[in-house]
Amino acid sequence: EIVLTQSPATLSLSPGERATLSCRASQSVSNYVAWYQQKPGQAPRLLIYDASNRATGIPARFSGSGSGTDFTLTISSLEPDDFAVYYCQQRNSWPPLTFGGGTKVEIK
Amino acid sequence: EVQVVESGGGLIQPGGALTLSCEASGFSVTRTYMSWVRQAPGKGLEWVSTLYSGGGSQYADSVKGRFTISRDKAKNTLFLQMKSLRVDDTAVYYCARHLLLSFGELDYFDYWGQGTLVTVSS
Numbered sequence: 001e002i003v004l005t006q007s008p009a010t011l012s013l014s015p016g017e018r019a020t021l022s023c024r025a026s027q028s029v030s031n032y033v034a035w036y037q038q039k040p041g042q043a044p045r046l047l048i049y050d051a052s053n054r055a056t057g058i059p060a061r062f063s064g065s066g067s068g069t070d071f072t073l074t075i076s077s078l079e080p081d082d083f084a085v086y087y088c089q090q091r092n093s094w095p096p097l098t099f100g101g102g103t104k105v106e107i108k
Numbered sequence: 109e110v111q112v113v114e115s116g117g118g119l120i121q122p123g124g125a126l127t128l129s130c131e132a133s134g135f136s137v138t139r140t141y142m143s144w145v146r147q148a149p150g151k152g153l154e155w156v157s158t159l160y161s162g163g164g165s166q167y168a169d170s171v172k173g174r175f176t177i178s179r180d181k182a183k184n185t186l187f188l189q190m191k192s193l194r195v196d197d198t199a200v201y202y203c204a205r206h207l208l209l210s211f212g213e214l215d216y217f218d219y220w221g222q223g224t225l226v227t228v229s230s
Contacts, residue, residue, distance in 0.1 A: 043220035046217060095168065097155040098155065
């Protein structure tokens with residue numbers, strides 16, 4: 001099973017700042033990583049797929065990069081609506097499909 | 109408009125059985141891959157099961173032999189039959205469609221329901 005480790009667990013930032021979230025895989029997953037945003041009481045929303053492709057309707061301030069074992073989600077300038085929990089997920093080797101433990105982006 | 113709506117959750121005793129439903133609209137559940145993903149209270153996301161358009165299925169080890177995924181074409185509905193439920197099955201269960209692109213499906217999730225809460229407790 002591929003384990004995804006996200007860091008940091010919590011990121012405290014102010015609106016307008018840049019957020020950099022990390023996801024590390026226990027073995028290479030090529031570029032087969034997605035990122036989701038989840039707000040309290042809501043379902044996750046797909047942001048990025050295959051490491052760097054924005055999903056439909058996702059603003060350009062969200063970008064993804066990486067390959068192999070190290071991946072990054074960057075939010076270029078945080079807006080109030082961006083404070084949420086973010087999860088990465090791999091599809092390279094499954095079952096099982098696996099998710100990271102999440103990074104909470106909170107208002108500083 | 110693409111939409112999925114789950115139902116069927118509730119409070120059930122350990123060892124009991126429950127069937128969740130996921131009614132889809134805007135697309136056919138028989139023409140794409142569909143999955144169940146769960147989230148225990150205050151925890152992260154855990155993939156549970158996938159049903160392929162061709163009818164094959166996959167299960168997480170934690171539910172294999174206890175859960176069964178299926179669908180009804182006429183009702184355009186996905187199901188998750190759960191038996192021998194355990195306390196650690198307590199979670200919000202989401203139904204999700206695999207990302208559908210012009211060239212086919214990718215094993216990510218682009219449409220999710222609002223979730224249905226299953227609580228296993230005596």
